[in-house]
Amino acid sequence: xxxxxxxxxxxxxxxxxxxxxxxxxxxxxxxxxxxxxxxxxxxxxxxxxxxxxxxxxxxxxxxxxxxxxxxxxxxxxxxxxxxxxxxxxxxxxxxxxxxxxxxxxxxxxxxxxxxxxxxxxxxxxxxxxxxxxxxxxxxxxxxxxxxxxxxxxxxxxxxxxxxxxxxxxxxxxxxxxxxxxxxxxxxxxxxxxxxxxxxxx
Numbered sequence: 001x002x003x004x005x006x007x008x009x010x011x012x013x014x015x016x017x018x019x020x021x022x023x024x025x026x027x028x029x030x031x032x033x034x035x036x037x038x039x040x041x042x043x044x045x046x047x048x049x050x051x052x053x054x055x056x057x058x059x060x061x062x063x064x065x066x067x068x069x070x071x072x073x074x075x076x077x078x079x080x081x082x083x084x085x086x087x088x089x090x091x092x093x094x095x096x097x098x099x100x101x102x103x104x105x106x107x108x109x110x111x112x113x114x115x116x117x118x119x120x121x122x123x124x125x126x127x128x129x130x131x132x133x134x135x136x137x138x139x140x141x142x143x144x145x146x147x148x149x150x151x152x153x154x155x156x157x158x159x160x161x162x163x164x165x166x167x168x169x170x171x172x173x174x175x176x177x178x179x180x181x182x183x184x185x186x187x188x189x190x191x192x193x194x195x196x197x198x199x200x201x
Contacts, residue, residue, distance in 0.1 A: 024117035150175035
């Protein structure tokens with residue numbers, strides 16, 4: 001399928017840090033209004049937004065009992081891991097955009113946020129560091145948050161199946177078998193058991 005997504009131009013800074021910061025605050029409103037593409041494609045009524053997804057991930061991180069993880073960092077990582085989507089949107093594989101091009105556009109968007117909107121402030125540097133850490137998956141926290149990303153999607157798919165009589169098996173196939181953190185694997189087993197029981201009753 002050919003790429004039909006219309007990418008807006010990057011933000012042009014005014015040079016006034018207050019105006020540029022406010023522009024960033026307005027930009028992240030898009031995370032509240034943009035619906036997650038996978039659910040839209042499956043015609044789920046009133047599907048979740050990108051920020052809905054990130055919010056539950058953050059609460060899931062707080063529920064972990066793994067004392068080896070920096071949970072505060074995980075919560076913050078959950079809240080910024082999809083931040084670039086405020087600009088580029090939630091790109092789905094069927095759109096014909098290569099993973100390299102997706103990555104390039106997201107890196108451009110983050111650079112625009114960090115330097116043109118937030119002027120490289122300490123807060124901007126922290127956001128950038130958390131986003132890069134998640135993308136690189138080299139730390140236990142980044143890998144844990146990726147598992148939360150997978151599990152949250154599966155939980156949402158299960159809820160949409162329950163509420164809308166939908167069939168969303170691909171969302172489970174692409175998430176639950178890939179969980180790596182033992183605790184999140186356990187949550188995945190619990191979710192699968194609940195779903196199997198519901199489907200058999």
